[in-house]
Amino acid sequence: MKALQGVDGHVAWVEAERPACDAGQVRIRVAAAGLNRADLLQMKGLYPPPPGASPYMGLECAGVIEEVGAGADWRVGDRVCALLASGAMAEEVVVDARHVLPVPEGLSLHEAAALPEVYATAWLNIFQLAGLKPGEKVLVHAGASGVGSAAIQLCKAFGSPVWVSVGSPERLAYCEALGAAGGVVRNETLDALKGLGPFDVILDPVGASYGPLNLDVLARDGRWVIIGLMGGRKFELDLALVLGKRLQIIGSTLRNRDDGFKAELLRELQQQVWPLFSEGRLSPQLVRTYPIEDAQQALDELAGNQVAGKLVVIIERNTLSTTC
Structure with a gap:
C-alpha cells in the first residue's frame, strides 16, 4: 500500500x-x-x-x-x-x-x-476539561480554523454564546454565519475583546502572545484551555490575576492520550454530538x-x-x- x-x-x-x-x-x-x-x-x-x-x-x-x-x-x-x-x-x-x-x-x-479530530478536540477541551455550562460565554481564538468551526457550532448547539478572534473580516463573517455572536480581527485590534467579555472559557491555539489579553478578559472562575503554541511558549505571568480571579489554566493535547481515554471520548462524542449532524445542527x-x-x-x-x-x-x- x-x-x-x-x-x-x-x-x-x-x-x-x-x-x-x-x-x-x-x-x-x-x-x-x-x-x-x-x-x-x-x-x-x-x-x-x-x-x-x-x-x-x-x-x-x-x-x-x-x-x-x-x-x-x-x-x-x-x-x-x-x-x-x-x-x-x-x-x-x-x-x-x-x-x-x-x-x-x-x-x-x-x-x-x-x-473526528476537530470535533473530538473541541468537545474534549470546551465541554470535558473546561466544563462549559449552558449560558456561559466562550472565546475561541483562530475561530475560522477547523477546530474553531467545530467549537462555534457546538457552543451554539449546547446553549452558550461564543465570540472569536480571526485574521480577516471575511473570516469573521464566516464565523458569524456559523453562529458566533461576534468577534475581532487580530490585524486591527484584539483590545476590542475587552468590551465583549468577560469570558468564562477561552479556547486558545495561540499561546504566549495572547497570554496577557486572555488573563485580562477571563471572568472570575474562568478557564483558559491552551491547545497550541502558534504565538510562542513563554510570557510573563501575573499570578495575582490567577489567584484573584480563581482562574484555571489548562494545557491540553489529544494525540498522546491513551487508547482508553480516546475510546471514552469518542463514545461520548457518538452519543452527544453525532446525532446533531443528522438533525442539521452541525456540519463538517x-x-x-x-x-x-x-x-x-x-x-x-x-x-x-x-x-x-x-x-x-x-x-x-x-x-x-x-x-x-
Missing part, C-alpha cells in the same frame, strides 16, 4: 508495509483524510508521532471497513470515520475499533473525513478537497492561514463518497 510521509519539510506518497489487523482492531480502506495543523508540524519534523504509532501522516480519515479483528463490534462494509495518532493518510489504516465512528447520516465519506465545513497527489499543495494552503473550515485529501477515488 501507499502512505504519505513527511520528508525534509515536504511530503511524499511512498510505499509502506501493510499493517496486520489484530484482535480489537479494524482495517479501513481509506477514501479521504482530513488535514490538521499537526500535519504541518509533523511534516517539518517538529511533532513526531507517539511511540509505537505509525510514522506516516494524518490524524483522521473516513472509508469502508474491509477487515474486522476478533472482538471488534463492526462489520465489513460499514462506512466509518476514525481518529488516529498518525497514519491516516494512507490507502489502508488499521485502528482500534473503539476509535471508529459511523459516518453520520446524510454525510459523504469526504465530509466525514473532516470530523469542508471547504475544499485535493487528490492525494496534490497533498503538498493542500498543506501549503493550510500553512497560509487563510482557510476557513477544513481541507481534505482524496485517497481512494473508487470508494463511494456519496451519502447513504
Whole structure:
C-alpha cells in the first residue's frame, strides 16, 4: 500500500508495509483524510508521532471497513470515520475499533473525513476539561480554523454564546454565519475583546502572545484551555490575576492520550454530538478537497492561514463518497 510521509519539510506518497489487523482492531480502506495543523508540524519534523504509532501522516480519515479483528463490534462494509495518532493518510489504516465512528447520516465519506479530530478536540477541551455550562460565554481564538468551526457550532448547539478572534473580516463573517455572536480581527485590534467579555472559557491555539489579553478578559472562575503554541511558549505571568480571579489554566493535547481515554471520548462524542449532524445542527465545513497527489499543495494552503473550515485529501477515488 501507499502512505504519505513527511520528508525534509515536504511530503511524499511512498510505499509502506501493510499493517496486520489484530484482535480489537479494524482495517479501513481509506477514501479521504482530513488535514490538521499537526500535519504541518509533523511534516517539518517538529511533532513526531507517539511511540509505537505509525510514522506516516494524518490524524483522521473516513472509508469502508474491509477487515474486522476478533472482538471488534463492526462489520465489513460499514462506512466509518476514525481518529488516529498518525497514519491516516494512507490507502489502508488499521485502528482500534473503539476509535471508529459511523459516518453520520446524510454525510459523504469526504465530509466525514473532516470530523473526528476537530470535533473530538473541541468537545474534549470546551465541554470535558473546561466544563462549559449552558449560558456561559466562550472565546475561541483562530475561530475560522477547523477546530474553531467545530467549537462555534457546538457552543451554539449546547446553549452558550461564543465570540472569536480571526485574521480577516471575511473570516469573521464566516464565523458569524456559523453562529458566533461576534468577534475581532487580530490585524486591527484584539483590545476590542475587552468590551465583549468577560469570558468564562477561552479556547486558545495561540499561546504566549495572547497570554496577557486572555488573563485580562477571563471572568472570575474562568478557564483558559491552551491547545497550541502558534504565538510562542513563554510570557510573563501575573499570578495575582490567577489567584484573584480563581482562574484555571489548562494545557491540553489529544494525540498522546491513551487508547482508553480516546475510546471514552469518542463514545461520548457518538452519543452527544453525532446525532446533531443528522438533525442539521452541525456540519463538517469542508471547504475544499485535493487528490492525494496534490497533498503538498493542500498543506501549503493550510500553512497560509487563510482557510476557513477544513481541507481534505482524496485517497481512494473508487470508494463511494456519496451519502447513504
